[in-house]
Amino acid sequence: MDNKRNNESRERIFNAIKAAAPTVSMDLDIIQKEAQDILAESEFARPKLLAEDAPEALVNRINAGLVIGTSCEIVASLEDLPHSVNQFLNKYSLPPELKVQNVPKLQSLNWESLSIDVDLQKDNTVGMCWAEYGVAETGSFVVHSSPEMPILLNFLPLYLIAVIPKSKILHYMDDYALIASEIANRGETPRNMCLISGVSGTTDIEGVLVQGAHGPEISHIIIVEDQ
Amino acid sequence: MSEKNSNADTESVQSNTIECLNISEKRVGFFVTCLVNTMRPSVGFASITLLEQAGCNVEVPELQSCCGQPAFNSGDDEGTRQVAYQTIEQFENFDYVVLPSGSCAGMIKKNFVEVFKDDSEWLQRAQNLADKTYELLSFLVDVCNFEPENVEFEGSYTYHDSCSGYRSLGVYEQPRKMLSKVKGLDHKPLNGHSECCGFGGTFCVKYSDISNEIVAEKTENVLATEADYLLGGDMGCLMNIAGKLNREGHTEIEALHTAEVLAGLATEIVGAKNARK
Amino acid sequence: MHANKPENFYQNVTEALAQPDLKMIIRRTTDKAETKRAEAIANFPEFEKARQQGQKVKDHTIKYMDHYLAEFEKNAAAQGTIVHWASTGEEASKIVLDICRQHEAKKVTRSKSMLGEEIGLSHALDNSGIERVETDLAEHIIQLAGDPPSHIVWPAMHRSREDVIKLFREFHKDPTYSEEITDLVRSARRDLRTKFLTSDIGISGSNFLLADSGSSCTVTNEGNAELTITPPKVHIVTAGIEKLVPSMAHAVPLLRLLTRSATGGEITQYITFHNGPKRPNDADGPEECHIVLVDNGRTKMLADGMEEMLRCIRCGACMNHCVVYKHIGGHAYGSVYPGPMGSVLTPHLDSLKVANKQTHACTLNGRCEEVCPVNIPLPKLLRALRAESWQKKYEPLTNRYVVKAYAQLAKRPRMFQFVSSCGVVFMKLFSRQGWIKSMPFTGGWTRNRDLIEPESKTFMQQYKASKKAKSSGGR
Incomplete structure (x- = not known):
């Protein structure tokens, strides 16, 4: 990096801002108070959910067809996952193989004849990921990058199954932001935090919606109750 | 109703209805506007008739000219001030100032203060004038609580909401409410009723060809209503749409200012027009 | 297609109006956007409150811009991001190129960024001999066609399906011979997939920069940002300094406004916060992360009393609802940003002297302000630019004389x-x-x-x- 140039530009930008607003207070408390006050307005400035209970609201949202290319189901426990996956594969006439995220919770399940390790670089694959959170407002699941979570797992497959623990379904995006700031306070912010609300879509050719632009065409959310 | 002004407008409506009790004691200064003065004087007389029917004490200051929009919209702030000085002087002592145009009323109500930012005395006077300036149709309803009585006009109409009236002043319900009292008149809703007609003051001559494309779309929508009359509250828009309709050869639909209909002048105007065809 | 110049606006308009299909082409996108937005707002009765909150978020950040910039710089560095500052577009492009050269990059993938267009990064990369791969489908189409973007949300809206069929057959390795839009999208999917995975550097823009964490946030429907950013070793973000917000919680109201205003959807499918390079042992992700913070006229807007324009979140609603844009299209404006927002921005990014005609190509009907998710008084700003150009005597002389003669007359009743x-x-x-x-x-x-x-x-x-x-x- 050209440090001299960089510092000069930095200086120029800050000086220009100060020159444009010379009387602005730099009292941190005032700034933080103002910033907090604005957030307090969210309560009155966000959409109504489709149910009071967050998991129910999320399910209603998906079932109402408001989350592009996404379906969902609720299962009692993790042990039910292989069965649900089989049903999903059958529904779309897919071969008995999928890439299951490399987390013990999922890997240790009894997958029977299913092959759970496929090369994601190929197209037409099925992926299965463990979501950290769900968000009812937007019908989203949230993934965090980690040694066990390759971000590409959520983007390369044509079909994606996301598993969300029921207890981790939040009402609003604001609730997730709060959690993100707690994670940050612990110094544990992951490289990527992805809120995924539907599938990879485009309307770039004559305004027609096509799913599966680069990533998933179909997505299925499985909510696990006992987690 | 425009999305963002709705709250503010209901408030101002409420505060104004209290004043309407003693409207007859109020002096109303009538600002004719250039287009009514030169192109359509009947709108001016219709306006005075309506204001008097509503119980107002109407005066027309003879030393009036233009609201200043051509200068303001061209970016000539000094020119705007020059024009605004005399308007403020002529009209600031009335209780109300009323104009038969949303765009000219909006100019005095919203824009005069923009050009007097650095002049506290005139800023105050401009604000004072702005506070008592009204577009005719909203004034009649919101301030005077006026309802036309025994007006008849046979036919169907569609309504074009002028952008400045609709968006900047929140004029929407008022003309429709009054027109619903006119016997024999049916409303045919206009698709894109609040979409700009492409007039835009100097815009329509500066960018005549863009304006032409915009107004052609408007005339298409107007014709699709199959209404007999196109009504509106701004002569600029009406002249633009009517002028385009005529150029396209559509003489079956007549454009009228809402005031002309409400004041019972429409039959006569249409008759005179037909006689000249 | 040649790129129009802003100073040739009159000629651009004449050419645009002479294109027989242009209106139909624009309408098939803007009409849908307009209808869908109206539905989305109708389903969100709290929209007006959200809009006020969104405006406050932006105004607050703009008011304390230097504070938040310094915060962002500190926190981004703490995440391991290398922060660069660029006063001009040219400087920003050069910073990006230098990083590419330093890593001996042969191929870079880019996810759509209007700022990237603004700073001329496409041209800079092309001129440097580095293979540039646009990954947003629309950007991919206009890259193949050699067109400038015509809209900030749908940059390829001016291209028909027939055009896309031709382009894909010519340029894709394994093209489809179907004419179905789904198959065309699949063809692009196949073509871009290998390029995502073999890119040396991924370049993205940013929809929001979070001051309290140093994160940058990308928002896409296609998921191409994550695919652009994750596989290569290096990630470069270029972002305008006005993208700042205090925190993720402050980005939330703006996210609510952005999608509804842009496409009429309720939320964009992929919202990702990028926090520096990969952590040790992370399964994937870039090893090095740069952010280039770009001024390029933004502090000038602050100084010129145009700070309201810095609220803009680039949703495109103003152009979708603009009667002028809907008839002349994006290319006529001759700049990266078309329509009402572009007519306010371009004079600051380029100069008022070359872009003053666009400020007059507006009926001041107020529709753009009415639909703006952050209440930018676009007509007022356009009028203010007209006043500035009047003072600087940029108007054609005949216009000046006519207006002056009028004013002289109108002041004498x-x-x-x-x-x-x-x-x-x-x-x-x-x-x-x-x-x-x-x-x-x-x-x-x-x-x-x-x-x-x-x-x-x-x-x-x-x-x-x-x-x-x-x-x-x-x-």
């Missing part, structure tokens, strides 16, 4: 009334059967429409006469 009455007499000379088809000095009007015939006397003449008659009758 007696003279004004007299000239008005003469005007009526003059106009009557040219009218036939109630209409004027053409007459001197009204060419702009009668070129496309007729002028109604005035009455014989002005209102004021008639009014004075009737008053006189009344008072003499009363005597």
Whole structure:
């Protein structure tokens, strides 16, 4: 990096801002108070959910067809996952193989004849990921990058199954932001935090919606109750 | 109703209805506007008739000219001030100032203060004038609580909401409410009723060809209503749409200012027009 | 397609209006966006409150811009991101190129960024011999076609399916021979997939920069940002300094506004916060992360009293609802940002001297302000730019003389009334059967429409006469 140039530009930008607003207070408390006050307005400035209970609201949202290319189901426990996956594969006439995220919770399940390790670089694959959170407002699941979570797992497959623990379904995006700031306070912010609300879509050719632009065409959310 | 002004407008409506009790004691200064003065004087007389029917004490200051929009919209702030000085002087002592145009009323109500930012005395006077300036149709309803009585006009109409009236002043319900009292008149809703007609003051001559494309779309929508009359509250828009309709050869639909209909002048105007065809 | 220049606006407009299909092409996108937005707002009764909150978030950040920039710089560095500062677009492009060269990059993938276009990064990369792969489908199409973008949300809206069929058959390795749009999208999917995975550097823009964490946030429907950023070793973000918000919680209200205003959807499918390079042992992700913070006219907007424009979140609603944009399209504006927001931005990014005509190509009807998710008073700003260009004498002389003559007249009511009455007499000379088809000095009007015939006397003449008659009758 050209440090001299960089510092000069930095200086120029800050000086220009100060020159444009010379009387602005730099009292941190005032700034933080103002910033907090604005957030307090969210309560009155966000959409109504489709149910009071967050998991129910999320399910209603998906079932109402408001989350592009996404379906969902609720299962009692993790042990039910292989069965649900089989049903999903059958529904779309897919071969008995999928890439299951490399987390013990999922890997240790009894997958029977299913092959759970496929090369994601190929197209037409099925992926299965463990979501950290769900968000009812937007019908989203949230993934965090980690040694066990390759971000590409959520983007390369044509079909994606996301598993969300029921207890981790939040009402609003604001609730997730709060959690993100707690994670940050612990110094544990992951490289990527992805809120995924539907599938990879485009309307770039004559305004027609096509799913599966680069990533998933179909997505299925499985909510696990006992987690 | 425009999305963002709705709250503010209901408030101002409420505060104004209290004043309407003693409207007859109020002096109303009538600002004719250039287009009514030169192109359509009947709108001016219709306006005075309506204001008097509503119980107002109407005066027309003879030393009036233009609201200043051509200068303001061209970016000539000094020119705007020059024009605004005399308007403020002529009209600031009335209780109300009323104009038969949303765009000219909006100019005095919203824009005069923009050009007097650095002049506290005139800023105050401009604000004072702005506070008592009204577009005719909203004034009649919101301030005077006026309802036309025994007006008849046979036919169907569609309504074009002028952008400045609709968006900047929140004029929407008022003309429709009054027109619903006119016997024999049916409303045919206009698709894109609040979409700009492409007039835009100097815009329509500066960018005549863009304006032409915009107004052609408007005339298409107007014709699709199959209404007999196109009504509106701004002569600029009406002249633009009517002028385009005529150029396209559509003489079956007549454009009228809402005031002309409400004041019972429409039959006569249409008759005179037909006689000249 | 050649790139239009902003200074040739009149000519650009004439060319645009002469294109027979242009209106249909624009409408098939903007009409849908307009309808869907209206539905989304109708389903969100709290929209007005959200809009006020969104405006406050932006205004607050703009007010304390230097504080938040310093915060962002500190926190981004703490995440391991290398922060660069660029005063101009040229400088920003050079910073990106230097990083590419330093890593001996042969291929870079880019996810759509209007700022990238603004700073001329596409050209800079092309000129440097580095293979540039646009990964947003629309950007991919216009890259193959060699077009500039025509809209900030749908940059390829001017290209028809037939155009795309031709382009993909010519350029894709394994093209589809189907004409179905789904198959065309699949063809691009196949073509871009290998490029995502073999890219040396991924370049993205940012929808929001979070000051309290140093994160950048990307928002896409296609998921191409994550695919652009994750596989390569290096990630470069280029972002305007106005993208700052205090925290993720402050980005939330803006996210609610952004999608609804842009496409009429409720939320964009992929919202990702990027926090520096990969952590040790992370399964994937870039090893090095750079952010280039770009001024390029933004502090000038602050200084010029145009700070309201810095609220803009680039949703494109103003152009979708603009009667002028809908007839002339994005290319006519001759700049990266078209429509109302572009007409305010371009004079600051380029210069008012070259882009002042666009500020007049507006009827000041207020629709753009009405639909703006952060309440930017676009007509007021456009008018202010007209005032500046009036002061700097950029207007054509004839316009100036006409307006000046008008003002001189209008400030003298007696003279004004007299000239008005003469005007009526003059106009009557040219009218036939109630209409004027053409007459001197009204060419702009009668070129496309007729002028109604005035009455014989002005209102004021008639009014004075009737008053006189009344008072003499009363005597």
